Amino acid sequence: MKAVILAAGYGTRLQRDVESDPTGRFSHLRGTPKPLLPVGPATLISHWVRALFDSRSVDTVLVVTNDLFLEAFQKWAEQFPNVKVLSDGTRSNEERLGAVACLQLILKHFKVEDDVIVIGGDTLFKEDFSLAKIITEFTHLQAKCNENNLVLSYECKDDETSKYGILEVDADMRVRCMKEKPFPSQTDSRRACPCFYLLSKNSIPLLDAFLKEKKAAPIEERDAPGNFLSWLILRKPVYVHQISGRFDVGNLTSYVECDSFFKNFLDLKSYLM
Template sequence: MAVENVKVLIMGAGYGTRLQRDLLADKTGKYRHLVGVPKALLPLGAQDALITHWLHLLAKNGIPSSSVHVITNAACYDAFVEWAKRNNVPGDNIASDGTTSNETRLGAVPDILEGVKRFNLNGDHVLVIGGDTLFLHDFDLAEFLADFRKKERACLVTTYEVPNETVHKVGIMEINKEGTVTGFVEKPQPSETSSRLACPCFYLFHQQSLNLLQDFLNDCHARNAGLSDYDATGKFLAYLWPRFPIQTHTISGRIDVGGLESYVDAVHYFDRQQLSIAAPPFHRPRP
């Protein structure tokens, strides 16, 4: 049975410039076939694409492919349409933001708003998933969705602990003892916050919070903010939490696909998972 009033928006409009640089610089040539492939469509494990893992997990938890939408760019649009055909996602659920290069990108928050508008998601709760976001194998989506249902009127995001040396690379959530967000800092120095809770791009926005996307961008434009002020999804969370409650859901960790090295690590992780699933149960010989 489908989960009522929850639609999914996968963010696929980024250009993955670091990964593409790494692929072009790779002397082995082993990954040359991935040049030009969006990060969200990188093959991983037994699936044809990173985001296909989400598609299957969502389906197992009552969210069908007809409820999954992708906002991408003009350069990658055709590749996502082909992915949709292979995976029974309606073609109308793929939309381009019209940009053709990293230099002309809209930014992450405008792309969320673009997706909400293009797919008419204003009447739904919207689960936003970063196109390069994956969680460790023990992530329980059913538990996450149940946690959201328990909240009377709140958004729900995931958090996991990171070491000091990672704090400056990620968005950090500050929370109270009830797990409610009380602050958000984008890539701070460890001395700037006592929190060590990273918050990946996996946000379940309550329907009533969606109008604040436009308010946030209006505020950015009113003060002539630059692209860096709305290109990271966390910047919207920093604007959102004082205006709409955000609750947190703890996970054990995430798989980050940034450059080639981290992609190779992700491939090895999924290969190990496949081996552990395929391996026969171990039996001790009888004495």
């Protein structure tokens, strides 16, 4: 199995917060891409890479970034022999290709024909997260049907449904639909879906079909990986693995919360495995 970490974003909100912070406590974060932020004892992305290799289910981690941050990621990757970094060729947020196009780009570049774990480079999860359990569940689903896919979800608050893609599932935990940022009255579900997908190799070719269909659409319809997931649900089986919550490092407040958690959460091995 291969893993792809999506790290081509520009972190504009976080950098604005750092620049405007009156205390100056976070000046050392200026110009640092979110996946390379220090979180507890390691950079955010290093938590993922170590967990993925420790799982022994992933033989290669592919990281897609942009030209602006390419050198920083290449230097970071020197410590990991089975990490490969690719730039999407852009140098500004306005030029961005979108996460789905970046996923397609790196899979084609490295000629991946395997099941793939897709991870948002600004995301970590809480203490009940177990990569080993998730991979085991995916393996069981694949044994039943090699077109099955697996995603994570967690319960969000009523007033948060309009911030996320919300999954509606059946009794077997198969996703029946994904509603994009619905009002609480538009769905009974509160299952938010972070960017952590285990995609079967049979689903990967559908990236081409999705991007071809959305070729003339605004970047917003092609950017978020949840847009592809919503489209995929109608074409391939997608199941849910429930977790308690996540850290989405979008701004300075969420970064501080995530960093504090991993500084205090000492039993990292239980989180990773």
